Amino acid sequence: MNAKLSDQIPVRAHVFGTAVMKNGQKRKFDHMYEFSYLNLQPQGVHLYDLQTPTGVYCPRAKNTKALPTPSSAFHFTSEIIYGQSISRIKEYFDFDLNLVRYDYDPIGPEKKFGSLPLTQVHDFSTGVAYVIDQLRGNCTATPISGTGFDVRNANDPSHVRIRTSKEFFYFDKASYMYEGRRVVRGINSDVWISQRNDWPAPGSSNSTWEWYFATPNYTEMLLQKPSFGIPVRMVLDAGLGQHYIYNIYDYDERRPSIWSYDISNCFNYTERKDFSFKLPGNFRKLVSGDMEIFRYGVLKAIIAAGSVNKLQLSSLRIYNIKGFYSTTSF
Structure with missing residues (x-):
């Protein structure tokens, strides 16, 4: 015959024995734990309750x-x-x-x-x-x-x-x-x-x-x-x-x-001071795809060309980069 036990409510746990320390020595212990406000429903526990407090x-x-x-x-x-x-x-x-x-x-x-x-x-x-x-x-x-x-x-x-x-x-x-x-x-x-x-x-x-x-x-x-x-x-x-x-x-x-x-x-x-330079070739599709990337690439190239040893040309000294085709500006 199968018998179903009702939910049990723990009220106390008495734990005692001998523990072995890191140095090999033994130490006896005797702990008493009292339980109160026990909730046996799993939905009563939230993930946040199991984390370190803020x-x-x-x-x-x-x-x-x-x-x-x-x-x-x-x-x-x-x-x-x-x-x-x-x-x-x-x-x-x-x-x-x-x-x-x-x-x-x-x-x-x-x-x-x-x-x-x-x-x-x-x-x-x-x-x-x-x-x-x-x-x-x-x-x-x-x-x-x-x-x-x-x-x-x-x-x-x-x-x-x-x-x-x-x-x-x-x-x-x-x-x-x-x-x-x-x-x-x-x-x-x-x-x-x-x-x-x-x-x-x-x-x-x-x-x-x-x-x-x-x-x-x-x-x-x-x-x-x-x-x-x-x-x-x-x-x-x-x-x-x-x-x-x-x-x-x-x-x-x-x-x-x-x-x-x-x-x-x-x-x-x-x-x-304003200055300009010309690049031979047809780069319309490449440049028009992302003008910001084009300007950033030109900026980095000018910085590299204007820097000597550990003296780096400041990017703030270069401003208002514009691009034009030989026939139509963009």
Whole structure:
């Protein structure tokens, strides 16, 4: 005869015995576990309940999914939430051309350039930052500050270089652990977490960095499939009230147009020279297929031709590239 037992409710577990330590010694143990509020229904357990809580970093945890690798060029808009304040910044990054641009509303020390919206273009080929008033067109040229978020000191504090894309997202010098998936801004996201002791300066107390990336089923609907993925949010907690939330919008890893770094307002017509050259052959189909790629290729060729040894011609010195056929312009 078959007998069906009713669901049993555990109330206590008594575990005792002897454990062997790493050094070979034996240690007796005696543990008592009390159970309460037990739910035997599987639908009562959500995947998120089995993950590490938000903001908790476990240094000895094993990473189960590789962190995405950023591309060498991208642009996006970021919303920064700190306490009761919200600020926005639009950023352009091109490691291959040594250029960074960001648009922002000045606060604090940045108001020395005015209180209207500003654009900064950093030319790491020359070490010069161009600060442009977006409404008035005023331009100030100044050395790139060694404290910028896009800057790394090269050999000494007076020489700077552009960050790599990994350094830009603070993926360097840190071991990120995959936490699982969470919903943020209504988007299913993969989450990685790490801990550093070099922010805002080397030797600082530990800060926790949490990155959220949209899951593949979210990005598969996009016309432009990103190789890096779509970053959605970054949460930085450095303790002592230093808690920042970076919401990232309109992330695009396609190379920003070279004209995005226009500094023509910083030079008058007497400081400009026009020149032209002619290429024999018929390249109409090739060029008309993607004019932006053609211009970028011409730009890279001019930079290579104008660079000597370690002195690289700045891409900002070349502007307004146009192409014409011998009979019809395009």
